[in-house]
Structure formats: C-alpha cells, structure tokens
Amino acid sequence: MIWMSWRQFRAQAVVGAAALAVLAGYLLWLGFDVRDAHAGYLAQCRPQGDCAEALARFARDYENTLLYLAALLALLPAVVGMFWGAPLIARELESGTHRLVWNQSVTRRRWLLVKLLVVGLGAVLVAGAASLLLTWAAAPVDAVAGNRFSTVVFGARDVAPVAAAGFALVLGTVIGLLTRRTLPAMALTGLAVVLLQFAVPNLVRPHLMPPVRADRAMTEQAINEARGLGSITNSATVRGLGVPGAWVTDVSELRTRDGRTLDRRAFDDCFSARDDPAAPATGQYGAAARCLGALDLHVELAYQPNHRYWPFQLLESGLYLLAAGVLTLFGLWRIRRRVT
Amino acid sequence: MPSDDTPPVLLAEGLTKRYGRRAALTDCDLTVPRGRVVGLVGPNGAGKSTLLQLACGLIAPTSGTLRVLGAPPAADAAHLARVGFVAQDTPVYPTFTVAEHLRMGARLNPGWDQRLAERRIAQVGLHPGQRAGGLSGGQRAQLALTVAAAKRPELLILDEPAAALDPLARDGFLASLMEFVAELDASAVLSSHLLGDVARVCDHLIVLAGSRVRLTGAVADLLAAHRRVLAPRGGLARLPAGVELVGVRPDGRYDRAVVRADRPLAEPSWTVEPVDLKELVLAYLTRAAGAPAGGVPTPAREALR
16 A cells, blocks of 8 residues: 555656755755855954944844745645645545545555555655755744744744645645545635634634733833734734843733723824924924823733743644544544545 | 355445535345356446446545455555456557556456456457457457456456447457356346347346436346236236236237236236346336326337347
8 A cells, every 4th residue: 555655646646846955955056045144244243343244234134035935935835735635545546546546455544544644754854855955944033033933934944844744734634625626725725724724823823822921111212122012903002012032912901000991082192192302202293202201101912932942842743643643533423424 | 045154245234425416326225145257237327337336446436335355445555456347438558568457467466367358359350469459349348358267266247348349249348258257256247238249148136217226136046026917908917915016018909017916816817927127127117207097208218239
C-alpha cells in the first residue's frame, strides 16, 4: 500500500519538491544576505558606540520581504490542501478507480490511512523545510525587531506552519470525500483554509492562554506614541499601542478616570481643539493629543508576553493536529459507511 | 446441486436497495451454489449493477441481508482477498503502465499469482511497459480481468465487462474469463444484457427486471422445466394443471408460447419443443415489463440484443 500511495503521489511530489527547491534556494540566499547586512550595520555603528538606530534600520530593510514570505508560508497549507488533499479520494471517486483499488485485499480504512500518512509525510517535509529555512533566514531580523510573536510572523516560524499544512491536507481529503468531485473540493478547501488562516491568528490564538491585562494612563506622550487615533466606526480608540517584549492582543476603548468609556463627543471635540500659540504641541497628533492627555484617560491592554512564544507554538500546533486527528477519524468512519 | 457444507457463493434474503425513493433492488431472495458461472441478465436499470456492487461491498443494502462466501461483503481484508471484482467500464489507472498494475496487484493482495498474471498479459498481447491510458477498450478489460483474477479469488464478479467491446474483443474476453474460472476453480457472476454471451458461458441464471428477481436457477434445470409450445390460435386459453404460461405471442396461424411445466406435455394439438435460453429470458422479461401478451415491447428487445 505504501508503494501504491507513493506511485500515485509521485507526480505531485515532484512538483512540490521543485517548488520547494526554488523557495529553499531563495531563502538560503536571503539568510546569508541578512547576515551580511547585519554584520555590515554593526561594523558601521560599533565605533560610535550606539547601534540602536542602525539595527532598527537593518530590521526595517527586511521588514517587507519577511512579511511577503510570511504571507507565502501562510498560503502553503492552502496549496497543500488543494493540490494534495482534495484530489486524494475525490479523483478516485470521479474516475471510478475506487472500484478497482477498493477491491484489492486492503480495507478502505487502511487504504485511506496509509495514503494520508504518505502524503502527510510529504506535506510535513515541505512545510517543515520551508519553515525551518525561513526561521533561520529571518533569525537576525527577528532578534532585533522582537516581533516573531505577532499576528502574521508567528504563523510563519518554527512548527506552527507544519501543523497547519498537515491539518489542511486532512481537511482537503475529507472535503474531497464528501463532495466526491475534485474541482469543487479544491475550491472549497482553498477557501476554508484561507479563512482559517485569518480566523486562527485573530480569533483563536489570542485566547490560547489567558492574556495579561494592564492599565495604561494615556498621557499626551502616550497618545503620541500610538499608531492611530479613532477607527472607521469613529469610536474613541487608540491603535497600535505596544508593550515591550509582548504581543498586544487587545486594547480597550479610551476610558475616563471612573472607568467609563470616553464620550464620543468629547473625543471629537479634542480633534478640533486649537493649539496654544505660546507653547505649540509637538507630538504627531498635536493639539488633539494634548487635549486628550488633559482628560486623564487610560486604556486596558491585553497582551501575551514573549516568553509564551514556545507554549503558543506548541498549543497552536497541538490544536491543528487534534483537529486533523478528529477529521481523520471522521473520514475513516465515512469511507467505511457509504461513499458511492 | 452440490450439497456440501460450504456456504453458498451468494445468499440474499429480502435484499433491498433504495436510492431516495427509487428502488434499485426490491426484496431479493437468492441462493447461488459454488462452482457456477452465473449470468445476471436484465434490461438497463433492472438492478444488475446494484446487486453486484452490493455483493462486493461497494454499497450497503437499505434492508435485508446478503452473504458472500458465507460472510458480509468486504467484511475484512481476508474476505476482500476471496472476491475479485471487475467494475463496469473496467476502470484502470491511466498513468500506470500494465506492469505497474500487476505490481499494484502484487502489493495489495497476499495471494497474488505473478506468474499467472504475466502469462495472461503476454497471451492477450499486452506489453508490460504500455501505459494503461493508451489501451483499447478490449485491452483494458483484459487488464482489469487479469488484476481481478491473479489474486486468485474464490469468486469473480464482473459488471457488464464486455458491454462496450466489439465482437472480437468480447469473444477474447469471454474466452479469458472461462480460462480463469477453470484455472482458479472459482465461481463467477457476470452481468450482461447480451444474451448470447450469457448463453455461451453461464450455467446458472438470474433474471432481474424492474428491481426484482424474476427467474433464477441452474440453466439446465430451467431449460428442462420450460417448453416452447406452438398451439392453434386460442388453444392456450385453458391450460392443464401444472402448466404455467410465461409468455405468448402470435406467430402466423399459431400462438407461440413459453410455458413452465413440471410434467411432460401430451396435448395432441400442441407442438412441443425445447426452449432456448434467449427465448426463455425474453419471455420472463416481457412478462415483467407488463407488456400485452401480443408481443415483446420494443425497449426489452433493444436491451437484449
């Protein structure tokens, strides 16, 4: 059965290996390029004794490239699920060859299990190699930026992408078993995995462990450090507040001293506050920041400290593997009962 | 009939399969002893494929029971090894070569007989390196039959294996089938709407029509129990006891009938002849189709070339 699974998987495996080889070549080049640049910046700044500015520039140089690569790695599970998972059973059902192979002396359950294991091993190898190389290539930048525990980057480092790829494979297989047609199965799998890649980092991951909560006074200076004020719904919020050494998962609306949400009119009024010509406000939000700062406001931050990075990697991987296991059991039950 | 202790090849009791509201098979009772080559005949949509797919476990019955070689179909790997199945349209893997199909058989079947498989492949003129996607219908059917037979099953099930083949390929296929059955000492069940094929290779018959079993038994017994009768017009209106009219149609100045009789017929005005298999089956199918006694309805005729 292993030979049979490999023989059927061979062509897809060759395509996967070729794509991986291209990606691996690029990541190797990138890894050395990153290290050269790192050494170059350090050589420049060391004589002056202050490297903080140079290293920040170094991290910015690679920020976009690494974000694109993280997005690419986030797509990998979708590709695995669509091209390796969805056709695994659906193509047999579509072409009628299940009537040939299911009448050999191998039960359907064993047939499905071995196929999943063989193709699953392929998925783990490809996703593992891609993730390992990207994690290695990005390591110096991650060390400077300190943001590997963030919404996008986290899913493209270490073991999380490997578990996601394994899960996507099983999901595609089971969808193929249910739809019994290859193309609809591929489309549904692609859609489902992409949706999950948005849902897991934003809706599931922040709650894998109870976050630490902290209160922060929003002084004029604190407001000027935020990335944005207000929202599309024009609520009284500040966006992009950071906590050093942590992944901020939630920021409450601006609250007044007695804990109530800031009145929206008071918030709006501050935006039309006029500057004091005697002492003009200097921050990026100018008079608005000074006005809000004078209101004695504060927010509640929820965050996951960076030392939880590995527990989170393992928790998220465990969740994906658990889901893959449940889906596999469902597939084994379903294939035994009624398919044709 | 052999009366040994081995369970029958097929034993169905009240076997029923419905797809939604449509009944594909209704309340079938069947017993097929070992060592037979069973012809399963009937028009398209009669339930032949359904019965065979139930027998190899590809689908499960709605109600009733079916035991194949004494066990539920496809009960486990050991049972799968005892039944060989050639599906309708004889599916093969187009990207696999002929040799890879044999390798698949060898890997997936503990009782695989590689020498038998290779010999057969050579006999029917297949090249091991050929891709199955490029084979003709007849070659593909031979390949599928070889894969099903070289695992040395006790029962071979074939679903319309020769329907799409030209006469020459069909002839070669049936010859191969009979050689396998003899060599493996196996039983076989094949469905067909080609009565000539059935008459040629089968010694046991199941007639299915409208999802029900209409006639079943050993061909020799069935032929012995039925007669063709030529009687003057109207001469069949009253039948002697123990004689059942299966079908009748006018033939010139006579009525031509197929009757079931459990005793010799001695009516002086009748001409009594042995019936042939084709006429017998047509008579039962015509009756099942609810046709007027005047003739065979066109669909049944077309379905049974």
